[in-house]
Amino acid sequence: MPEAASRVTSIRVARKGGTEEVLRAVPAEVPVALTHDGSSYAVMLASPVDLEDYGIGFSFTEGVVKSAADIRDLEIVEHDDGLEVRMWLTPDPSRQLVARRRRILGPTGCGLCGVESLEGAAPDLPVVGAGITVSPSEIHAALDALGPLQVIGRETRAVHAAAFWRRGEGLVAVREDVGRHNALDKVVGSILRSGGNGADGMVVLTSRVSVELVQKTARLGASILLAVSAPTSLALRTAEAAGITVVAVARDDAFEIFTHPHRIAVDGNEKNRSESFGHVA
Missing domain, CATH: 3.10.20.10 (Ubiquitin-like (UB roll))
Incomplete structure (x- = not known):
């Protein structure tokens, strides 16, 4: 079986001049x-x-x-x-x-x-159930926990990670791949093999949110999708229709809620805000 990463030699060229030989880890594909x-x-x-x-x-x-x-x-x-x-x-x-x-x-x-x-x-997707409500501190805790668990990512800086978070357990599955869709499929497979489903947790991604990732999240039945990068417009329209809360552009200091904000307990918004920001253009 091929290794997840291998070592190659490259030549590093500095902006200010000068070169050096560098040994670098690259991911297998x-x-x-x-x-x-x-x-x-x-x-x-x-x-x-x-x-x-x-x-x-x-x-x-x-x-x-x-x-x-x-x-x-x-x-x-x-x-x-x-x-x-x-x-x-x-x-x-x-x-x-x-x-x-x-x-x-x-x-x-x-x-x-x-x-x-x-x-x-654009296949028909199931609408997710009521799902869970999470706090900003839980969102940041999930993001903080993911970095140290990205073994291939730390070594190569060239793969995506996907994870599944449950309250009281933290990240119960973390998978990495050169393809962001593959990483999420691996997480879905891990959850299914353990006898679980997505209704009691949150999907976490290091990638942008494309429509296929929303589709996979909907089929898993997870009500919240948390991502480090931004979503596409089609992904947001799909999430809106499937009832999924998209939290993206998530950084150490802030994150943005794009759809169905009632599941994120910010200043009591689960009671005071509508279930959607409205039409996604």
């Missing part, structure tokens, strides 16, 4: 094929760690399975040109996947990650 019942579903570029979590989480957020129990067997297979997460499904999801493949045979794709139409890029 390998092709990972995700297969179900012997058929390839997708090939992704990912970090070669926590691939069991990745296979389960990706299958769940893609709608291939409804729970970890729908995957009856999983193995990681090494190939000369990459890795394979080989999964075998229980009968019901297996039949549904066959029917799904038959539906997408023939039409010309739009090129958006394998979906067969533009409508497929």
